[in-house]
Amino acid sequence: MKIGFIGLGTMGRPMAGHLLAAGHQLFLYARKQIGPEFIEAGAMSCASASEVAQSSDVIILMVPDTSDVEAVLFGQAGVVHGLSAGKIVVDMSSISPIATKEFARKIRDLGADYLDAPVSGGEVGAKNASLTIMVGGSKEAFDSVKPLFEILGKNITRIGGNGDGQTAKVANQIIVALTIEAVGEALLFASKAGADPSVVRKALMGGFASSRILEVHGERMVQRNFDPGFRIELHAKDLNLALDGAKALGVSLPGTAAAQQLFNACMANDGKAWDHSAMVKALELLAAHSITAPAA
């Protein structure tokens, strides 16, 4: 299949590599250098997003934010200027669900189709082709693109119509942020009360408090390993999508708003590039105490 791929950053580069390795013809466009490894393997470098759209059946976007998607799709030499009926735009970036519905409507008005297909799993998931992919759009478009998703990820779900993929991603990021806070407050309390946080973590893993976050990030908090992983500045961006969305939709998310303030506190303390589990460091500042094992 002729696949366009726009955005070759930390996530996009390994994803495009998997598609190329699977034998697809790739048409690439990126703000920075494409990289000789792609060209040597037969991928075509395009001068603009519109040229990518003109050359491809499926046009995949993997760019940072809502405004980037808007510029790539509708800006000068953007995707719409090369689009024709029957093509499918697949936005795998994590952006606003509300803007997504508008973007999709405009693309469909041109006779093309649109899928929002944000991912979770981060850089490791992109490299290992083990991403979770949450898709919004028509059943027909989903079925056409599904073989490509299966090259990139493992847990692939069509949530519903356009925007619903981005909505699911936002819901995911809300849960992950608040569960990090849950585990952080619990282990910090336990440590300050004199219990061994690693023993508490293990004891709770079997019961109602168990979660992937307690398993993975609980261990990070105890081990004091805050290398990313998933950077706080990126999770803060995702919570902005939740809070902007909440404002636009008329929903109150008090816990999400408070978790965002803890990320802000981390970023104020040079923590932009800390792993998001380091949210606990903001709680530790407030308590003037870090999670530590009790003296033997």
Place this chain on the structure above:
Amino acid sequence: MKIGFIGLGTMGRPMAGHLLAAGHQLFLYARKQIGPEFIEAGAMSCASASEVAQSSDVIILMVPDTSDVEAVLFGQAGVVHGLSAGKIVVDMSSISPIATKEFARKIRDLGADYLDAPVSGGEVGAKNASLTIMVGGSKEAFDSVKPLFEILGKNITRIGGNGDGQTAKVANQIIVALTIEAVGEALLFASKAGADPSVVRKALMGGFASSRILEVHGERMVQRNFDPGFRIELHAKDLNLALDGAKALGVSLPGTAAAQQLFNACMANDGKAWDHSAMVKALELLAAHSITAPAA
């Protein structure tokens, strides 16, 4: 073994029943009626907590709150008046970790030993003998009482010294409350954005947002099933232990404090006896929207 059991409420009654069925000699004391089923099966009814202590090797308490434990142990005709060296007091109530350390010190000063051994798993866990038991106290006392714990539960951990069992229970309740809020905010956002919350829940179950709470209480929120389960008024009591403990220890728990306010909002709306997953109803009030599937 001669076992004293004080407190035959919702939790204590089935627990004492399991110990009796396992062939132990039981000495019972409760504020209300013991119940003929115990007497017919050979258990002895005692006139006071001190009489229970005098007759038994291990004295188990299962009463509502810190003040109840204090009264049963140290009040008029309390446990200490029948206690002698070598006996073990086992408090399975969920109470203050800080008060527990003081109670344990006083009991050990009398030559007896003390275990704090709060449980999670609720009424169902008590009836099915599948409780999670978090224990604080000496290794020797834990080893002596462990065969009894194994009659009552499945996931049994010695966390550390006295108080550490109660600390682990508080940590458990912090995580459970905040994870309920996490799932509630995420599914409410998804529903208001027009996605199907049951599909979102399923899609997220495989990834980093997965938890027992998303699995069990996420389903409750979608199905609108808020029959207890574990009542909000009991979870609010447990968060009080967390917040009182935080104040005494010098820890700040902003998320726990906010979650408690959501429980308060539920209780202000006749929700004392709702299942704790109904915390989402307070969020729904704020959003003037309940979690619902989109119109087909």
